Amino acid sequence: MPKVVDPQLRRRELAEAVWRVVRRDGLDHASVRNVAREAGLSMGSLRHYFVSQSELMAFALRMVIDRIEQRIAALPPDDDPLRHAARTLAELLPLDDQRRAENEVWLAFTARAMTDPELRTLRDEGYEALRAGCRGLVAGLVSPGRDPEQETARLHALVDGLAVHAAMRPDVETPESMYAVVVDHLAELRTPRAARPPAEP
Structure with a gap:
């Protein structure tokens, strides 16, 4: 048979x-x-x-997005918004072998997406999903005096930056150090920010 x-x-x-x-x-x-x-x-x-090779490449990139979304969806409910945010962001960072693989593949495909329309669409989808996710997490934490959209941009940049640094220098950006930076940043969002003059360009 x-x-x-x-x-x-x-x-x-x-x-x-x-x-x-x-x-x-x-x-x-x-x-x-x-x-x-x-x-x-x-x-x-x-x-x-x-x-085609293009279809295979797009599927391989799509699988990165799908696996991250599945892990986040499977997280247990948590009444503590800071802990929930930290656990959610941990699924996006290269803290173990599987997430390191996803991160390295994602970064490799990001460069190819500059010239491949199908990959560019998936790259943009991943960008928008992360941005929306950061916005939702910030909304549950941000304190008075902080601009939610600015804090969304800061958190998005922090997660992206840590992921890039971890791919470049895994000996420096360890899972422990990355998680500590994220937790520290999330805790800061709960602290009221004093009014400051606008920054000059």
Whole structure:
């Protein structure tokens, strides 16, 4: 009896093969041939699941977004908005092997998105989702005297910056140090800010 293959499972396995190739050899080496070899399949078999390299790349990037969203959705309810915010943001930062892989793949694809319209759409979707998520977390924490939109931009920049730094220097930006920075920043949002004159350009 022929082996029954779950198409969605096989597509995810191929996307994971893309991730491995990208992390090990770089995005330029993530050809259909190399990904098929990494997954232990022939090129013909791979094309049963993805008709083009572009479709395969888009699926691999989409899987980063989907996995993060699934983890956040699975977080247990928490009455403490600061703890809830810290736990939510922890799912976005490279604090373990899986999240490091997602972060490195996301950053690699971000550069390619400059010239690939489909990847650019996914990149922008991820950007907007993170921005909206930061806005929601800030709304539950921000104290009087702080501008919610400005604090949303600050939090968004902090998370993005930590992710980039962790990819560049994981020996400096450790999981412990990143989480401590996030918790400290979130606690600061609860502190009223004194009125200050507008900054000069």
